Amino acid sequence: MRIPRINQNWSYIVSCGALLALAGGWFALTSGWLMPVEASKESVQIDDLFRWMLGFAAVIFLGVQGVLIYAAFAFRRVKGDNGDGPHIHGDIKLEIFWTLIPTVLVLYLAIYSFDVFQQLGAGSPMWGGHDHGDAGLPRIVAPIDKSAVPPLKIEVQAMQFAWIFAYPSKKVEGMAELHLPVGQPVVLEMKSNDVIHAFWVPEFRLKQDVIPGRTTNLSFTPTRPGKYQLRCAELCGPYHGGMVVDVYVEDQKSFDKWLTSQAAVPSATRLAQLPDLATTAGYPVPAATTPVLRSDQTLAVVRHLRSQGQ
Numbered sequence: 359m360r361i362p363r364i365n366q367n368w369s370y371i372v373s374c375g376a377l378l379a380l381a382g383g384w385f386a387l388t389s390g391w392l393m394p395v396e397a398s399k400e401s402v403q404i405d406d407l408f409r410w411m412l413g414f415a416a417v418i419f420l421g422v423q424g425v426l427i428y429a430a431f432a433f434r435r436v437k438g439d440n441g442d443g444p445h446i447h448g449d450i451k452l453e454i455f456w457t458l459i460p461t462v463l464v465l466y467l468a469i470y471s472f473d474v475f476q477q478l479g480a481g482s483p484m485w486g487g488h489d490h491g492d493a494g495l496p497r498i499v500a501p502i503d504k505s506a507v508p509p510l511k512i513e514v515q516a517m518q519f520a521w522i523f524a525y526p527s528k529k530v531e532g533m534a535e536l537h538l539p540v541g542q543p544v545v546l547e548m549k550s551n552d553v554i555h556a557f558w559v560p561e562f563r564l565k566q567d568v569i570p571g572r573t574t575n576l577s578f579t580p581t582r583p584g585k586y587q588l589r590c591a592e593l594c595g596p597y598h599g600g601m602v603v604d605v606y607v608e609d610q611k612s613f614d615k616w617l618t619s620q621a622a623v624p625s626a627t628r629l630a631q632l633p634d635l636a637t638t639a640g641y642p643v644p645a646a647t648t649p650v651l652r653s654d655q656t657l658a659v660v661r662h663l664r665s666q667g668q
């Protein structure tokens with residue numbers, strides 16, 4: 359088989375490399391539409407890392423596909439040529455080339471992602487000074503910045519199939535919605551009543567498991583006012599998909615107003631006022647018309663669970 363000579367002109371190879379780099383950069387910089395909005399300080403670091411990874415992936419994908427398509431045309435069989443191709447045993451330059459580039463890329467991404475992981479505080483000692491005997495658990499807790507506004511502590515209780523929030527410093531508990539003041543760091547102290555759940559708000563780009571018998575923490579700073587959704591990200595039972603509640607990021611005034619209005623209502627009254635999904639639909643089967651439990655209904659389910667002594 360006749361093999362045509364490859365064009366080894368360096369300016370040609372460098373131009374192809376530059377084009378690939380430009381294409382990778384373009385993919386990375388225009389990838390914003392792929393992700394939900396950035397609603398926390400931490401989401402910016404996560405997205406920057408994602409852009410680098412996407413850029414590298416685009417360069418590799420386009421480079422490999424480009425060589426493949428080029429080879430398919432440049433080295434296609436010539437009519438009447440039924441001979442075998444030459445047997446080639448290794449090429450030291452090529453070996454170095456395709457070992458070095460992936461090594462550098464993987465090392466760069468490993469160091470960069472570890473740095474982001476550290477900046478988010480994952481793996482640092484638990485913030486808040488409570489020792490729940492769970493040293494070594496993976497957790498995401500931002501390093502303490504003494505000059506910053508003190509974080510707002512929120513207790514989160516996860517259960518099949520509800521999220522319940524308490525604001526101990528404000529003496530408000532039993533909330534089925536999560537309200538967060540914009541710009542203020544928050545620390546969530548999360549416990550599970552039954553199985554493993556996971557706290558996940560895509561717009562915050564953070565996820566943390568909630569594990570029975572332990573307290574896991576998550577700290578972040580919401581930066582964009584709006585209404586988001588907290589979803590359980592760990593398959594936790596038949597109605598796992600219904601473990602969705604609203605998260606409101608709002609200015610301090612609205613947050614204070616909401617807290618004050620909630621604090622004025624005794625927890626028992628708040629529970630009694632809620633529609634009782636458990637009796638209308640029969641626990642544990644939610645009404646067919648409400649496949650997703652609304653946040654105000656989750657408390658009704660919890661109330662039923664509590665009345666059953668669970």
Ligand SMILES: [Cu+2]
Pocket residue numbers: 517554555556590591592593594598601
């Ligand atoms: Cu769950």
